[in-house]
Amino acid sequence: MQLYSFFNSSTSYRVRIALALKGLEAGYHGVNLRAGEQRQAAHRELSPIGGVPVLVRDDGASLTQSLAIIDYLDGQYPQAPLLPREPLQRARVLEVAQLIACDIHPLNNVRVLGYLQRVLEVGPEEKGRWYAHWVAEGLAALEALLQRHGSGPYCFGDEPTLADCCLVPQVANAERMGCELSAYPRVMAVYDHCQAQAAFQRAAPGRQADFIQ
Ligand SMILES: N[C@@H](CCC(=O)N[C@@H](CS)C(=O)NCC(=O)O)C(=O)O
Structure with a gap:
C-alpha cells in the first residue's frame, strides 16, 4: 500500500492514525499542499478534486476520502476494529x-x-x-x-x-x-x-x- 499524504493535513493524519492503530505500514508519498502539488495534473489522476489523502493498493486500485479509506482498512484488516458492530x-x-x-x-x-x-x-x-x-x-x-x-x-x-x-x-x-x-x-x-x-x-x-x- 502507498499513502499520498501531507504531514500537517488533518485528513491524512486520520488515515495515518488508523494505519498505526492496526499495525499496518504504507509507503509514504508527500504531496506538498503549500506548493500546490495537489492541483497538478498527475495528482488529479489519483484525486480528481485535488487533495490528500489517497491510498493506493498494491494492485493499483486507489481510494480518496479519509473516511472511506479508513472504512476500507477496517474491513480489509479487522485487527483493532475502528467501527463497532452494534x-x-x-x-x-x-x-x-x-x-x-x-x-x-x-x-x-x-x-x-x-x-x-x-x-x-x-x-x-x-x-x-x-x-x-x-x-x-x-x-x-x-x-x-x-x-x-x-x-x-x-x-x-x-x-x-x-x-x-x-x-x-x-x-x-x-x-x-x-x-x-x-x-x-x-x-x-x-x-x-x-x-x-x-x-x-x-x-x-x-x-x-x-x-x-
Ligand atoms: N473529505 C476529504 C477532504 C480531503 C482534503 O480536502 N484534504 C485537504 C488536506 S487536510 C486537502 O488536500 N486540501 C487541498 C486543497 O484544499 O487544495 C477527506 O476526508 O479525505
Whole structure:
C-alpha cells in the first residue's frame, strides 16, 4: 500500500492514525499542499478534486476520502476494529466522525481559505476569525456529543475508534492555529489521552518524512 499524504493535513493524519492503530505500514508519498502539488495534473489522476489523502493498493486500485479509506482498512484488516458492530454504537462513532469531517474540516480547508483570500480578498485578520469561528462552533458541538454519549479515556470507551482518528487531527490543527480550547474539557481529555499512545505518536505530523517547519 502507498499513502499520498501531507504531514500537517488533518485528513491524512486520520488515515495515518488508523494505519498505526492496526499495525499496518504504507509507503509514504508527500504531496506538498503549500506548493500546490495537489492541483497538478498527475495528482488529479489519483484525486480528481485535488487533495490528500489517497491510498493506493498494491494492485493499483486507489481510494480518496479519509473516511472511506479508513472504512476500507477496517474491513480489509479487522485487527483493532475502528467501527463497532452494534448499530447504535456504530452510529455514535460515525456521528462524531462526520461532525468533524463534514461540518468542521471543509469550512477551513486549504482551498476554501485560499478562495477567501485570493478571490474574495478577505484579509488575514478576518480569515483568522473565520477559522476560529467554525472551529469553536464545531468543537462546542463535539463537546456536547461526547458529554452526552461518550465514556472512558477515548471518545467511546477503552479502545480507540474512527471518532478518535478524527478528533486528534482536528484538535491538533486548532491548537496549531492558536484557538482557545479550554471550553472543551472532555474533547481535550480524549485528545491528551490519545497523544500519550504510541500509535497516535507515530502518526503525528512531526514524525512524517515530509515534515517541514
Ligand atoms: N473529505 C476529504 C477532504 C480531503 C482534503 O480536502 N484534504 C485537504 C488536506 S487536510 C486537502 O488536500 N486540501 C487541498 C486543497 O484544499 O487544495 C477527506 O476526508 O479525505
